[in-house]
Amino acid sequence: MSVPPLREDVALEPRDDGGGSLSDPLFGRRIKLDARGLGICRALARAGGPAELDAIASEVGAPLEVVRGFVDKLVALDLCATERAAVRVAERRALARVMREPARHLATLAGARFACTMCGSCCGGHNIGPVSEAVLDGLGAAMGAIEPEVRAARRIDKPVFVVLPGAGRDAGGGGDAQVMCQVSDGSCVFLDDLGRCRIHAALGGDKKPLPCRTFPWELVATPGGVRVAVQRECRDFLRATADEQPLVDESRAELEALVAALAEAGGLPVARSLPVLRGRELDSWAAWEAIESELMAIVATCDGVRPRETFAALAARLGAADRGGAGASFQLWREHLKSPLETMRRAAPAPDERVRIRIDALELGLEALEHARGWVLARALGEHDAEVARLFKSHLEQALWATTIVQASSVEAGLGRLVAEWVLARLIALVRARRVKRFHVTAQDVQDGLTIASFLFRHDDLRPLLTQLDPLTTAVFVDDVSGLFARAADLDEPDRRAELVKF
Numbered sequence: 496m497s498v499p500p501l502r503e504d505v506a507l508e509p510r511d512d513g514g515g516s517l518s519d520p521l522f523g524r525r526i527k528l529d530a531r532g533l534g535i536c537r538a539l540a541r542a543g544g545p546a547e548l549d550a551i552a553s554e555v556g557a558p559l560e561v562v563r564g565f566v567d568k569l570v571a572l573d574l575c576a577t578e579r580a581a582v583r584v585a586e587r588r589a590l591a592r593v594m595r596e597p598a599r600h601l602a603t604l605a606g607a608r609f610a611c612t613m614c615g616s617c618c619g620g621h622n623i624g625p626v627s628e629a630v631l632d633g634l635g636a637a638m639g640a641i642e643p644e645v646r647a648a649r650r651i652d653k654p655v656f657v658v659l660p661g662a663g664r665d666a667g668g669g670g671d672a673q674v675m676c677q678v679s680d681g682s683c684v685f686l687d688d689l690g691r692c693r694i695h696a697a698l699g700g701d702k703k704p705l706p707c708r709t710f711p712w713e714l715v716a717t718p719g720g721v722r723v724a725v726q727r728e729c730r731d732f733l734r735a736t737a738d739e740q741p742l743v744d745e746s747r748a749e750l751e752a753l754v755a756a757l758a759e760a761g762g763l764p765v766a767r768s769l770p771v772l773r774g775r776e777l778d779s780w781a782a783w784e785a786i787e788s789e790l791m792a793i794v795a796t797c798d799g800v801r802p803r804e805t806f807a808a809l810a811a812r813l814g815a816a817d818r819g820g821a822g823a824s825f826q827l828w829r830e831h832l833k834s835p836l837e838t839m840r841r842a843a844p845a846p847d848e849r850v851r852i853r854i855d856a857l858e859l860g861l862e863a864l865e866h867a868r869g870w871v872l873a874r875a876l877g878e879h880d881a882e883v884a885r886l887f888k889s890h891l892e893q894a895l896w897a898t899t900i901v902q903a904s905s906v907e908a909g910l911g912r913l914v915a916e917w918v919l920a921r922l923i924a925l926v927r928a929r930r931v932k933r934f935h936v937t938a939q940d941v942q943d944g945l946t947i948a949s950f951l952f953r954h955d956d957l958r959p960l961l962t963q964l965d966p967l968t969t970a971v972f973v974d975d976v977s978g979l980f981a982r983a984a985d986l987d988e989p990d991r992r993a994e995l996v997k998f
Contacts, residue, residue: 615690
């Protein structure tokens with residue numbers, strides 16, 4: 496029986512005790528070998544072409560089945576010169592080229608448009624930063640003029656930057672501390688009354704903190720280039736991506752400078768190179784791109800009005816298997832998600848004379864989950880009007896292009912998270928509209944809900960939980976997504992309480 500030789504770019508490193516290791520610099524790994532493993536690898540390396548398994552077994556004095564099992568493991572790890580390994584090696588080298596000069600390999604979504612509308616929403620509702628030493632140094636003497644302006648305009652008596660606890664720059668160490676822009680009434684202190692950044696106005700956009708320069712771009716490196724998407728956390732996403740706005744390609748110079756800065760700072764995300772689908776690692780990134788193209792085609796051809804049909808079609812492409820029982824499973828998923836959010840809310844310190852922690856988004860998310868039952872859930876899963884349909888389609892297109900669904904533990908779980916995020920966004924929209932005594936929900940309500948849901952789903956404290964929830968998320972929002980939509984109104988007993996409004 497013939498077996499493939501070792502790849503030419505891996506190296507054997509013997510040790511004095513007779514064993515050694517197999518070094519694979521391209522994939523950044525080193526595999527420890529005992530004496531027999533080293534002997535098998537030497538025989539495969541000498542072969543220069545297909546080697547005979549029985550000859551190798553005879554040479555190392557090992558049973559044929561033992562040698563076959565060892566070689567199978569090498570093949571599975573792409574350490575042998577197979578066709579699959581050749582594709583993966585080529586893709587890894589392509590990714591390395593992209594990472595060396597990312598600004599030269601931008602990949603934009605065909606027809607995508609964006610222009611900042613200066614709504615100022617990206618400067619509020621979350622912490623702004625971290626602010627690097629390079630940015631602080633770049634501001635330098637200019638802060639002497641900007642800081643008094645900020646203090647007077649906002650009527651504040653506090654520093655414009657705050658150091659979160661740790662041994663960082665101001666503490667003279669290199670610990671976990673981070674410098675952040677201060678917030679005043681929920682928005683960055685540098686934001687002026689016209690929604691403009693005072694740093695940008697005084698010194699130019701390249702002097703702002705890198706997270707501010709990056710938003711709303713979502714950038715991720717792949718073997719095919721650095722993909723450029725627009726984050727749906729931009730509250731003016733619909734207007735900013737409308738047909739009258741310039742093509743994203745027209746911002747290429749700005750994007751090239753931004754990508755170069757991100758790469759230099761070590762902050763350029765990299766897509767999972769071999770996504771997992773239904774328990775099996777795909778053979779290559781190209782194999783994922785073929786699936787991705789089909790998913791994009793489904794989104795492109797849907798009308799966006801009936802989310803049930805679109806989600807069902809996407810789920811079917813990923814091998815959805817209707818397991819039934821979405822009612823009980825959804826409620827279980829909801830309770831699992833609510834619990835850590837409630838813990839986070841309880842852990843937030845109460846405002847005092849020294850500090851105020853804002854948890855607006857957290858509270859809205861919790862209230863939305865609390866009301867995710869019966870008639871309210873059915874409304875959140877209902878059809879879209881024309882404007883919400885456009886938001887829905889654009890959201891899915893940008894999320895797919897940003898490789899969002901391959902970052903979960905599996906592709907199907909990634910799709911499940913995407914569906915769950917949209918459902919939560921619409922639930923938040925319903926809750927916020929009701930707070931101001933409106934029954935009708937507008938596209939802006941849904942966009943605001945999506946801004947909050949997207950923020951919660953990428954929160955560092957929730958990522959481990961989302962991974963734990965991935966099997967349940969897949970069962971509810973992928974494998975039985977049609978059942979969830981069909982039975983939403985019946986998930987709970989009818990509401991029999993007397994309901995009154997006091998204030």
